[in-house]
Every structure is written in structure tokens, then in C-alpha cells.
Amino acid sequence: MRLSYLATLALSTLIANANIAEIVEGMPYVEVEADGKTYKIERVQKEDSYLTNTFALTSRPSPPFFIEPFTVSDGVETYGELEVLDFISKKKGLFIDARLANWFAKSAIPSAVNIPFKLFLSETPEREKVLKDLGGEYAKSGDWDFTHAKTILLYCNGAWCGQSPTAINALIDLGYPKSKMKYYRGGMQSWQLLGLTTIIPKETK
């Protein structure tokens, strides 16, 4: 009798400290590292939480906003949240928020770096620097050689946002291998709809 009381007490203490809403059963949260900091990504634990910010908006004017196809291009894998978490926690490559800086500044997924899609669209010194940072090199022909380039995972606002698909298509045109690019289509909208952690990124540079 007494034992079962103690067991119940121990169990309830355990539950009080644990996440009730887990990412998946047995995975209460995921830790990711970026800029020497560790971020804990988990799901909302507060009962009766609803999405009420601008990501609850259902309709945005077209153009520029349309519903994006599930796949950007054959060969570029589309990721969901579990695949994103695996990618960033195991540091499988560079995690890129392809939105314009004003979107990124408001909220983003922890560990993402902001490379706005527009940067990929025209030949500029900024683009050259970014492509080199990604591991691109100039071949003898003058074209880009991405043989040693990093694997990158790109996202933007979500299913209604063309910013990361535009960046991916621009990179395909430059010769970036499709197998080294991943697309998180759900983006900020699905991420928040699942109650996953977002951060307000600090000013960098």
C-alpha cells in the first residue's frame, strides 16, 4: 500500500518534470548547437495553445504567393520535421533560412543561418562569397564546380512561400548537385503548427 503510494508520487514528480507533448514517443526534445550555443527544440507544453500570429493567416495575394508543389525538382529530397531535426542535431550539413532578412529577424528555427534567396539570383561578389563558403570552386572552364560542396537544407515560410524553392532552382541552374540539396516545405508555418521551438535570431555580423 505504502509502496504503491510512493511509486505514484515518484511517477507524478517524473511527469511534472518531463515533456508531456513529445516530438515522438521517447523523444521529448532535441538539442542542436550553433554559434557555440545549445538550443533545446521541443513542442509546446501549455494546454490550450493555439497558433494566432501571422502564420495563422490562410490566404496571401498571388502573385507572389502560390501553393508550392511537394517537390521542387526531381532529385531534391523534401523533408519533414523529423528529418530536419535529424539533419540539424547530427550536423549533416548547413541549415539555411532562405527568407529575406526582415522575415528571418522576427523568428526562425534554431541553428539556421539566413541566406536570403535573392542573393542567389544575380552574379555579385556576395554570391561568389556564399558559393565559396558552401564549398564551390571555379573550374578551369570558368563554371562553378560543386564536387566538394556541402549538403544544404533550405526552408522558408512554408507551403505558400516560394523563397526556398527559388533559391534551390537558382542553385540547380548554377550546377549545385540536387543530391546535396534538401527542401523543408512545411517551413515556419508547419513548424509552429506543431508547436516546435522558434527563436528570435540575434543580429549577426
Place this chain on the structure above:
Amino acid sequence: MKIIAFILMLAVVASAGKYDKVKITPDMPYIYVYHKGKAVKVHRIQNTKHKLSGEYAKIYRPGKDIQPIKTHKDIQTIGEVEVLQFMSKKGNKKKGLLVDLRPKKVYKKESIPSAVNIPYETKDNKVKIKKILKILGAKRKSDGSLDTSRALDIAFYCDGLWSEKSPEFIKTFLDLGYPAEKILYYRGGMQMWKILGFTTVTNK
């Protein structure tokens, strides 16, 4: 003169209504599908201030695991654009069926147009499953295998990203011998459909 001006004005107003300012894709502002014998226009909510509220805006989901992007190596996962293509190329031509796996009560309240309801729990009811396979055009051969050469394509959906109903039901269908190439998984489900402002219907 006044009358002509008035008619012209009416014409402008009427034609403006035809063109959605919130579109689906650049080439597809809307499509028509058949829902219970009636044509339904599927497009998006045109009020750009409209926010999703209610049950599907809820973000606290204890005990609801986030589902992987792929439920099975041979099953294709699709998004909204592909669901619409499925509706017009398969559903409208009676070559495919969009299946809502949520409980009857919630389906009655609201569903995706053209969807039929097969509540998730049906998967454990052998008699009902047998009937459903027959309706889908799959025939059990004398050797026990399933002849699906003339069976319909199916696109399954449920509540969405955090619901295991579609993944589990798809597993059941694969075990029954339904071919993977005839099954699609709309992972976004009712929640993504609604947060993107797509048309829904009631099933009273």
C-alpha cells in the same frame, strides 16, 4: 446612357469576381470536383486577413507523434497541388478515390471536397474491409492473392502531420496486398488543407 454605364459596371464587378486574387498555382486559380454528385469549386479563401481558428489551430498535441515525411519506401507522399491533380485526373474520372480516415462525426462536420469517409477503426473490421476492397475494385483470387489490376488509386488523409491514422491504415492496405503504386499519402491532411484556406464541404 446611364443604363449602359450601369451594365458596364455590373460586368466589371461580375468579371472581377471570377478571378481569384489568392490562387492555388499560377496556372490553377481553382478546380471543380464532384462531391456526392454535385460540382464543387475548390479554391482558397479570398479574404487575406482570415486566420485559421478552432480545433485545427491548436498547437498543443500531447501523445501525437510527428509523422515522418515518408510512411513507407514505396508510398508517395503528396502535397496540396498533387491532391488537386489527383482530384481532376483520377477522382473526377472515377479512377481514384480520396479517402478521409477521421471519425464519422468530424467528417460529417467538414471534409475535403470529393472525399469519402472510411473511419480509421474500420481497419480491424474484416467484414467491412472485405466490402471496401470490393468497392475499390480489388478482387480476391482463388489462390488468396488480390487482383488489383482494375482497382482504384487511393489518396489517404487524416488530421495531418501529427496523426498516425493514414500511416497505419496504409500499412494495413499494403498487408492486404493493395499495391503501393496505387496508394498516395497526403501527410498535411485536414490541418494543412485548412491553414492554406482551401475549400471544405459539410457532409450532413
